[in-house]
Amino acid sequence: MIENLDTIEKKDLFASGHRACGGCGQALAARMVADASGENTIACVATGCLEVFSSPYPDPSWRIPFLHSLFENAAAVAAGVEVAYKALNKGPVNIIAQGGDGSTSDIGFQCLSGMFERGHNVLYVCYDNEAYMNTGVQRSGSTPLGTRTTTTPGGKKRLKKNIPLLAADHGIPYVATATVDDYRDLQRKVKTALSIEGPKYLHILAPCPLGWGHAGDLTVQICRLAKQTCIFPVFEIREGKIISVQKVPVKKPVEEYLKLQGRFRNLFKKGTPTTDVAAIQKIADGNIERFNL
Amino acid sequence: MLKQIEGSQAVADVVALCRPNVIAAYPITPQTHIVEDLAEIVSEGRLKAEFVNVESEFAAASVVLGASAAGARTYTATTSQGMLLMNEVIYCIAGMRLPIVLTCANRAIAAPLNIWNDHQDSMSVRDAGWIQLHAEDNQEAADLHIQAYKIAEQLSLPVMVCMDGFILTHAYEPVDIPDQKQVDDFLPPFKPTHIVDPRWPRGLGLYADPRFYMEAKYIQHRALEKSEETIKQVSADFRRAFNRDSGGLFKTYKLKDADVVVVSMGSIVGSIKDLIDRFEAEGKKVGLLQICSFRPFPREQIYETLKDKTNIVVLEKSISLGRGGILASDIRWTFPKGEKIKRRISSFIAGLGGRNISLDDLRYMVEKVEREPVELEFLGLRQEIIQEKDL
Structure with missing residues (x-):
């Protein structure tokens, strides 16, 4: 079904004219995912920014079938579509559940875990903008250490939940991470995932200019810095084994990533202990070691 | 054929005769025997269906929602706390006009925890937009499921068949289980009107702003009011086909x-x-x-x-x-x-x-x-x- 993994697909299956903010990483990623998966796809989308800016009645942006139910059940709804296709002898069809980091790592994690465990032939895509953006930038389980949100005004004190590795530990056949600055890599991973039978998980870092406090034209640059500082490792796991890692030959200090974003302003205020930034550098160093970046 | 069986088994047998394509359920007393019996019917090949063992009632309702939106005839069953956990999806199913059939094995709600019968669970979703039919005995519980599919699919409205937990679900009494041909003659195959399918890309579950939401609710309300006629009609048709009184208003x-x-x-x-x-x-x-x-x-x-x-x-x-x-x-x-x-x-x-x-x-x-x-x-x-x- 998937022809060429390395061709960039531009089919406009996720049409322009939607209501996302300028520079929205999620809108960019959703278009890449839709175009990579092609017309023969059903998108099951969780409540959240993506759903709100792309599906107001009567003018949705989707040119593929779109199914939205609730905030926390995209994975279960997609599982339902999948079993229906099996039972009705229809298909093959690409079934892609999509949600933000809140619906994926917090409120919808049970449905996600159940879908993985039961082995549905579904690709779950998480657009990670590291907080509840649709409701006005509140902290989620995926918000990183030190981040200022409206519910962590002093900066988050806890670590970001590692959903890709939690997904991999379910024993599912394919887990990958990607960023929206690398069209080719992201689409290759979507196509790779769709060529594999069973549950798949793709975790995409999707900057939110509004919530992260950066200019809309910096979305791509911020993604690159997330990789170059090793804050966000980009890798693929097949059957529990890491099969590819995007190497970072020249590693930059995390400050270069943090300083561009208003959400980390607290860390650089006069009088803030430098240990806070050091703790984040430690996370990046841990990624370097763990993934051999 | 008249059989001396448990109420749950009667319901399972009859649901199987309705040929659902997808069944999803999570175990909760006193609903368990229904889904256990259905699991066995599916595993023995007497019913060709996907049986999905989900991780919660919330997921059970979500799976049948997705399956119904993709064109499958679906079934789930729950009770009590399970109904409460499903609550959000129950409303969503009705709003999306999906003709899902659900058995509620009526049971009390905690606290205090109590597994015995009353009607608080189905009452908790009485305003959700489902048709709720209450069975008097096991024969009617069985019959109502056949009628439920017919009503649901004719009107694109979900139907909840309520039967008293334990008092009916676990009671043995003679129940006439129809044969497959009788049910097939009464209940035609499901022909969904709006589904997700790449051949006709369309959106289901779009959000509606204040310009559209009220009309959606008005239409739902009118559809439920008008369903009285269909409920009566289906009960009358059922009497003609099966020669007994079941259901109705x-x-x-x-x-x-x-x-x-x-x-x-x-x-x-x-x-x-x-x-x-x-x-x-x-x-x-x-x-x-x-x-x-x-x-x-x-x-x-x-x-x-x-x-x-x-x-x-x-x-x-x-x-x-x-x-x-x-x-x-x-x-x-x-x-x-x-x-x-x-x-x-x-x-x-x-x-x-x-x-x-x-x-x-x-x-x-x-x-x-x-x-x-x-x-x-x-x-x-x-x-x-x-x-x-x-x-």
């Missing part, structure tokens, strides 16, 4: 000359009929109106049926805490204010959390309302374990 028993009318629903109506017969032998005229369709609530037809009755007592296994009887509320609303006729409508709450309702309890109730109207009374309340300081 409501039934009456010895109502014509009754001086006192009991209104109730679910399995307790069997006991009420027994009592009515005994009263009759004693020369006392008591009648019954048993609700099958609680939602839609057939107000006009109940009014027409009861308009000459001056002493009505509502017996129900549910309560709106801080307000009173729920069915009683609906029955009181049935009669317009300022009627010339002087009418008493009494309200009794009974059987909460599986408390037994004896014939003596029922007799006490009828004899009490003969003497005086009762605003609200808990039947069989054990006053000796209630302390003044707790009130």
Whole structure:
């Protein structure tokens, strides 16, 4: 079904004219995912920014079938579509559940875990903008250490939940991470995932200019810095084994990533202990070691 | 064929005859036997369907939502806490007009934790936009499922078949299980009207801003009101095809000359009929109106049926805490204010959390309302374990 993994697909299956903010990483990623998966796809989308800016009645942006139910059940709804296709002898069809980091790592994690465990032939895509953006930038389980949100005004004190590795530990056949600055890599991973039978998980870092406090034209640059500082490792796991890692030959200090974003302003205020930034550098160093970046 | 079987098995057998494509369920007492029996039917190959063992009732409802949106005939069953956990999806299914059939093995709701029968669970979703049909006995529980699919798919409305937990689900009694051909003749294959399919890309579950939301709810409300006709029609068609009375909006028993009318629903109506017969032998005229369709609530037809009755007592296994009887509320609303006729409508709450309702309890109730109207009374309340300081 998937022809060429390395061709960039531009089919406009996720049409322009939607209501996302300028520079929205999620809108960019959703278009890449839709175009990579092609017309023969059903998108099951969780409540959240993506759903709100792309599906107001009567003018949705989707040119593929779109199914939205609730905030926390995209994975279960997609599982339902999948079993229906099996039972009705229809298909093959690409079934892609999509949600933000809140619906994926917090409120919808049970449905996600159940879908993985039961082995549905579904690709779950998480657009990670590291907080509840649709409701006005509140902290989620995926918000990183030190981040200022409206519910962590002093900066988050806890670590970001590692959903890709939690997904991999379910024993599912394919887990990958990607960023929206690398069209080719992201689409290759979507196509790779769709060529594999069973549950798949793709975790995409999707900057939110509004919530992260950066200019809309910096979305791509911020993604690159997330990789170059090793804050966000980009890798693929097949059957529990890491099969590819995007190497970072020249590693930059995390400050270069943090300083561009208003959400980390607290860390650089006069009088803030430098240990806070050091703790984040430690996370990046841990990624370097763990993934051999 | 007449079989001496458990209520749960009767429902499982009949659901299988309705040929659902997708079944998803999470185990919860007293619903378990239904889904266990269905799992066996599927695993033995007697029904070709996908049986999905989900991780929660919330997921069960979500899986059937997705499957129904993709064009499958679907089934799930739950009760009590499971119904509450499903609540969000229950509303969503109705709003999306998906013709899902669900069995509610009626059970009480915690706290205190209690696994026995009352109607609080299905009452908790009475406003969600589902058709709710209550079974009197296991034959009717089985029959209602066949009718439910027909009603649901004709109207694009979800249907909940309510049967009393344990009292029906775990009771063995003779049930006539139809053969496959009879059911196939009655229930045509599901032809969905709006589904997700790449051949006709469209959106399901779009969000509606204030310009559109109210109309969506109005249309849902009108559809439910209009479903009364279909519920009646399907019950009449069922009578012709299967030669027995099941379902419909409501039934009456010895109502014509009754001086006192009991209104109730679910399995307790069997006991009420027994009592009515005994009263009759004693020369006392008591009648019954048993609700099958609680939602839609057939107000006009109940009014027409009861308009000459001056002493009505509502017996129900549910309560709106801080307000009173729920069915009683609906029955009181049935009669317009300022009627010339002087009418008493009494309200009794009974059987909460599986408390037994004896014939003596029922007799006490009828004899009490003969003497005086009762605003609200808990039947069989054990006053000796209630302390003044707790009130």
